[in-house]
Structures are given as structure tokens and as C-alpha cells.
Amino acid sequence: MSALVGERTRAGRLGDSITRPDGTAKVQGSFQFSSDLNAENCLWGATLRSPHPSARIVSIDLSAAYRISGVEAIVTAADVPGQATYGLISQDQPVFASDVVRYVGEPIAAVAADHPETCRRALEAIVVVYEVMAPLTDPERVLDGSHPPIHPDGNLIRHQRVLCGDANATGPIVVEGTYEIGMQDQAFLGLEAALALPDPGAAGVELYVATQWLHEDQKQIAACLGLAPAAIRLTLGGVGGAFGAREDISLQVHTCLLALRTGRPVRMHYSREESFLGHVHRHPARIWMRHHATADGLLVKVEARMVFDGGAYASTSSAVLINAVTHTQGPYRCPNAVVDGYAVRTNNLPCGAMRGFGVVQACFAHEGQMDRLAAACGIDPVDLRLRNAMVIGDKLITGQVIENVAPVERCIRETAALPLPDEPVGGHDRNTMRLPGGAGRTADAGHIRRGIGFAVSIKNLMYSEGFDDYSTARCRLADGVVTLKFATSEVGQGFVTIAGQIARSVLGVDEVVLGTIDTGVGSAGSTSASRQTWMSGGAVNAACLKVRGLLFDAVAALYHVDANSLSIEGSDIVGASGALRVSVLEASTGLEFDETVEYRHKPTEDLDDNGQGDCHTAFAFVAHRAVVDVDPELGLVKVIQIATAQDVGRALNPLSVLGQIEGGIAQGLGLAVMEEIIMSEGRVRNPSFTDYLLPTFLDMPSVVVSLIEEPDPIAPLGAKGVGEPPTISSTPAIVAAIRDAIGRPLDRVPVRPIDIIG
């Protein structure tokens, strides 16, 4: 159903910057997003949501809504045939609230009707009587135990301590700070949308949906519907961005339930405002850190207390928290640590996965600390980071040894060596639009101060803590054409481009057909944690290699040569002696090879009570240098340039890598200076793009990039994940630059004008 399917990808092998197969359609507006899906005789679905952050549901009266002509079904908690709750890690979130509501926007009922307008009137006609309660919105009230549980599972989602080395160690230099990170939205442009087609007799359902992980959705939907997973077939609808917000269930169960109830296709779309309530966000966090160092700036110990507000339901909070606590030290050697991290439950919006997954928050704090330390030691901030940079063989505070590739020093040195902008404040053309304030023309060059900031980060790749993390791919070769099949969600990251490049490189073909992305093949795992190029790329690579082995066997038998002597050269199979040369097309004509492979990364361990254990698989590193212009009097900022050297392992498609780097920086910039869901008393004040501000072209700086290509021997293609690192340290680099410009501490993001004017 999406524009990708069945389309033959263009020629291009690993290392080529070929363009995406879906790019033109997206730019021209012909790409079919999941919100464009329709079916004959289709009904519309809509969701009734709680207006209160905390309330008891006294009664729900559907009678008036049912009397509206065109209303075909209304479902509530009483209609959920299977498990009443769902969740990625713990199943604590109700499909529909029945007795209490725990956040503004919690679903209470869903309606299917002949028209969106009928749905709207039906939702208005449902009478819910609430007994409103005072919401729990302050995470500290969870920790001091002063608030009764708001959920049977309690208010503490997870506490994790890390104790490493000597807890009493100290150094002559001690710096501390408390850092705050606001709630960021993933703000994908393609809103939540799905189309469900019921099987006759309600035996099962086919769901087209924009998601990050088809098989996890399938499992959770099946459990809630009381059906076997095989009865739920999912196909990826065209996805307009994800960034973590499509990892949890949103409208999936509701849409399927309505379709099964009515026996008719049902489509459901969220509006932008509903989307703000309908998916999880980046955790707002409060992080205290104290660093102890020698006089020459070498880290002795880090102490931290991290409080992550998980909102009403657990989602992935426990995993986000682990990422934060295990990345407390940043990409620096640190022998001793005492860290306590808490993920708590409140009546705020549920929080979960977002690009950077807990490391964003930790990094903002540790990089603020590194600058404080540099100032306290009288050492240049770049130099201080170099002195502490991790190398292969160093241990994390979890005891895990950094293996493989860890070019931290190179990231720092190459970033620092990238050229600074040569233009003066306001640019060579002295255009006031290029000053802070932009199109508002609030400033003249004389009002502006320029600052430079630096930040570095480490990010784990793939799933951690003992998770059985794998991906499946199927490769079929017949008559010189490769058909690939996988369930890897293409959310915009470009796996559909890379998959074809892998097949072409391994098998020497030009024609690669991508099968529909659906649950007709094994799980690919989630498109998250910077994992798909490594994991699904690994699976596609392995499946292609297996097919190549069979092809070589066939050629060897036919020509009486040793299969081990064969290799691919361009689009030919050649023998070692040079005597044999046959094209892949010719060799595979009339033959068919079809192989399915599961790829797994090396297993990881749980953390023990002291936070010790090899819980992660692999890491990627990056440094960012930001140059900003600041109007100190008005508190306005214009980011002028970001320089970055990123550890990418190997750039399989340099253009795609650049896209991830620029996009990630835009998102990091957003968190640094404008993006925040503002909540008060459990209510969202700005659920629209009028008031939730995303960077525009005029806010985006020029980006200068150096790709550090040191292929990772344990990565199947040598390539590390590149999606998350750009978002992580770009934020603290920009804030450091603002601090540099105004000469005052700033410990909260996003930095607001009032924070700058002080």
C-alpha cells in the first residue's frame, strides 16, 4: 500500500550516495502516507479522551451517542475482549480507562461512524461523570513518598543505582550543578493513522499502520483482542517520521476493535492536538551531578541523582532510565561513581522513547559539568575533554569494557579542526534577517555577542539488558533479480535505500525488488536505538550471502570449479584463476534461491543492584561545536554553525548519513532553544505547532561534517548506527555557546529568552 512497494530501486552499491526510492514521491506529494489509506465502505474512528489529569470515572452513558444516525459502534473498556492493558515493557496502560483516568488525553471510548463529523458529535454526546482528584505532577512527591499510589503498580517505575570503585574518592576540584530538561515532542509530520480491515466472522484483522515495529504491535494487539498473533496481519502504512513516538501502541487496538465490532473497514487519524496527547514524549528530567577531579582536570568520581518523569504509564521509562544512568560519565574515563536514577509515575503525559533515549538528558548534564570543571581548573574546555577522552579498553561505570572502535579523541580533534564560520555577525551581506530575531529584525549587529561551545557524547546502539534483539530478512534470487523481504519499518531513515545497496553489493545484481513491509516474514525488531542498519542490514547481508553461497555452488557444479574460488566482480561471477567469468544474470537464469535469516547481536546482561553488568552491545561517539549569536538584551539566539565529527564506522550511503546528521542537529537545536511541551497542573498549554515551536530553515545553521570511518569489526557491514548521536551533544554544545556569549550559567533546556536576560 505504500509507494515503496514493488518499486525497483536504482542502481547503487554500498558506499554510493544514491537517492531514496521514496524521495521523489515525498517531495512531490504523491507518497501515500498511512493517513491517505482508504477502503470501500470504510467507517471513521475517533477517540474520546479524558479532560482531567486525575479523576475517578463515576459513569459513562453512551445512549445519546448511539441515537445519532450514522454511529455504528462505540467501544469502552467493557468491550476489550482480551487483556485490558498493554505496554512495551510492563503492561500497565489500559486500552480504555475504566475506573480512573491518569492523564489528560487518556482514551475512554472510541466511536465508529460514517463521517468524521458524526464521530465528533458522537464523542460530544457521550456523557462521562468524573469525580475529579488533585493530580500528582511533581516527581519529587513520588520520591518523598508523600503521595498515595496513583496506579496499582505504584508510583516508582524504577530505581537504579550504579556504584563503581570507591564511593568515598574525591579530588581537589569539585564542581556540581542541577540540570533540567524540558519535555520534547517527536513532532513527526505524518500524524498517527491506521486502516483496519476485518476478516469475515471477526476471525482476524488486517491493519495498515504507521509504526516503528510491526511485530511488537501485532503481539500487543493480539493480546488485547484475545486473538492469536497470526490472526492480526500488519502492513506498514507510509510513515511520516517517528523518532520514538510510534514505538508504543496509540490507535492500533482501538481501530482493530472497531473494525471487528462493525465488520467494516475503519480508518482512524489523529489531529495535531490529539497527537500531542496520543503518543509518549521525551522525559522531562532533573539531574544533579557532582564531579571530582584532579587539579589538572582528570576525573576522579562522578556522583549523580537523576529523576525522570515517566508520566502516567510506564512505556519504556525503565529502559530510558537505564540509558541515562549508564551514560552518566559521558565519553570520559571515570574510575569511581555513585549514581541514583529514578523513573517515576505522575499524572503528566506519559513519556517514553525519543531519539537519544535517556542519553540526551544525561549528556546535557555531564557536558554542563565538563564546562564547569574546565572553568574550575582553568583549562580550555576542548583540552579538558581530550584529557579525559575514553579509549578502547577503558571501563564504563557499569564495569563494561569499551571494545572495538572508540575514536573519542579523533571526534574531538577533528571537530575542533573544522573551519569556523568566516562571516561576521550578520553575514557578509549585513542582512539583519541573519541576526538573532531573524525576520522580526529586532537587532543590529552591534547588539550581538558571539559564543562558541563544545560537547561530546557516547550513545549505546541497539537493545540492552539481556533483550533478545534480532532481525529477520529473506532474500530470493531468480533470473538475475533479487527480491528482499523484511518487516523493517521504514520511517524515513532510509533502510529501503540501504537494503538494495547491500543486495547489489553482495550479489552483483542491478535489479532489487523490495517486498511489502509486513508481518509476512519474521520480526525485524524496532526501528529505534540506531539499530536497523546494523540489525536489519545484518540480516539482509546474511540472507544475501547465503543465497550467494548457493549460487556459487550451482556455478561450481556446472563449470567444475571450486565454489570457494568464486567471487563477485561488478555484475559477474569470476573464478580465482580468471578463467571463469559468467554474469549473475546468466548464472541464475532458470534457478531460484530463497533464504531467510535471523541476525542477532551478541547477548547483553542485566545490571545488578549496583548497576554492574555488560548491559550494552556497542557504542557510537560524536563531538559537536556550536557557534551562536546571541542578543543578550532580548534573549534571542541564532545558531550560526554546527561543526561535527561523528564516529560512523562506515558510511554505507554518505548522503543518508548526512541527512541523519543534519536532521538530528535540527532536533537537538530545537531542544536547546525552543521545543518544549509546557504543562501546568497536568494540562498541556501548547498542543499545536503555533505554540510548540520547531526550528525553521532560518533557525537551522550551516553544518560542517567530518565522517570518521573506522569500520567496527563486530558490525556486519562495519557501519555503526548514525541516527541518534547528532541529536545528543548538539544540544549541550549550543547551550555552551550561549553561556560563552553571555558569560552566565544556563542549566535548563530549552533556554528561554528570560533565562538569557536573567
Next chain:
Amino acid sequence: MNALVPTQLDEALRVIGTHPDALVVAGGTDAMVEINAGHRRPRMVIAVNRVAELRSWTYDPAGATVRIGAAVTYSELMESPLAELIPALAEASRTVGSPQIRNAGTLGGNLGTCSPAGDGLPVLAALGAVVHLASATRERSLPVSDFMVGVKRTALEADELITAITIPVLAGWQGYSKVGVRNAMVIALASACLATDVTTSSVRLAVGSVGPTIIRCADAEAFAGESVSFARRSATPATVARFGELAAAASHPIDDHRATAAYRRHAVGVLASRLLRRAFPND
């Protein structure tokens, strides 16, 4: 929802007379947002952006005025020769939304919405524009300050259209600035239009987003009129600073999720000072 699309003014006035509950839509950049958000559910829409009389403008050199049809867009206001005749309006227009919004959005629509953050409005207030209204049976003209009644409230009657805005063409520097947290496409947290009139040696200042409607800063204007030198195009640093203080004092903003009242008041003072300095670059 039905739509009527008149192309002549008399036709437009007739249909609004017979459908006084209809929603008038020009560029639709405010009206459609309200409809899509469900805040308005009109049965009938009257589109006025094809009405020839509303789409044009005329310059009267003798009277030193420009009469701008209500459905003239920001993109048109940004272009020559209008941009030379009323530079502050062109500057304000350039700050509005994105190219798409400026191609559709109109000055009449800005008045119709009458948001305290409307970017065209401080310019109209500073220049002392006159708003022309008409119904099928009558015509009237109001100073813009009387037209704007409150937050999103105007003197417009249900059967009336805004037909045009007459703006004096002044000799002297004029400009517009607006503060927003983003560098483009952002709602003003504070805005200001400053216009000078060399023939009367006067300074006008109107500020937006710092009160229920646009505020003319009479004290600041009077102070500047006495303190600056038009001949030398100069103002002392003390004058510039005091001018900002008076502008801030004239504002009465509120706290909301976009900004605190204190920040808005501070920012509008800074804008006023900087605009005065742009108008009088010498110390």
C-alpha cells in the same frame, strides 16, 4: 458548509446583507485554522479574495495617502512601489508567517481577526490609518484605533465588509520590529512600529502583543518629539533609553505560556529604543 464567491463589491455586499451569519474569508489563514480546529462551524462562507475592488490599491499623491483594498496580500505589500510608500508596512509584512501565508494572508484579514499580535496593526496604528467599512446600505470610515475594540473584537457589524484602509504617506524614516522565540514564522511576543514625520517633526510609536489591542505610546511620542533632532538625525543615548522606558510603561501585557508579562514589557522597551536609534542614528 456552502461557499459564495462574489467577484464584484456590490455583489459581495449584497450577499453578506442576506447572510449576516456567514463567515467572511479572505486569505483564510486565520479563518480556516479556526474552522479546522472546530472553533467555528459556519454554514456559509463568503470568499472575498476574488472581489476586484478589494484586491487593488491606489496612491493619491496630492492627499499623500494610499488606499489599500482589504484583500491585498502581504506579498503585494512587500513589493515596490507600495514598499517605498509605506516602508513600515512592508517590513511588518515581511515578518508575517511563511511565503505561503504571505501569499494568501491579507491586511483586511489581519484587521478582521484583530489579534493583539497582528503584525499589520501596529503599523496602521502608528500611521493613523482609516478603515473603510461598507454594507449593502451604508458606508462608514473609522480611525483604526476606534475599529480595534479589544482582543479579537472590532467595530465591524455582521452585515459589513472591510473594504479598504487609507494610510497617510509620511516623509521620514519608519520601521517595524517584532520579537519571537523563533527566527521566522512566529507569533510576536512584543512588537513595535515607529514612524517619523519630518514635516511635523514628530515621532509615532505603536506597540503590539503587550495589551488587549495595539497601544499608541503618547508619552513616548511626546518625549521623543521634544528630545530628538530631526536636522541632525540624532538622539542622545539617554533619550533612546528613556524612550524605551516610556514605551514599556505604556504597555500592559499579561503572563501566558508564550512569555511572561515582565519579559514582554522589557522587550517592547528594547524594541522602541532600537527603532528610535535606527531612525536617529547619530548620538
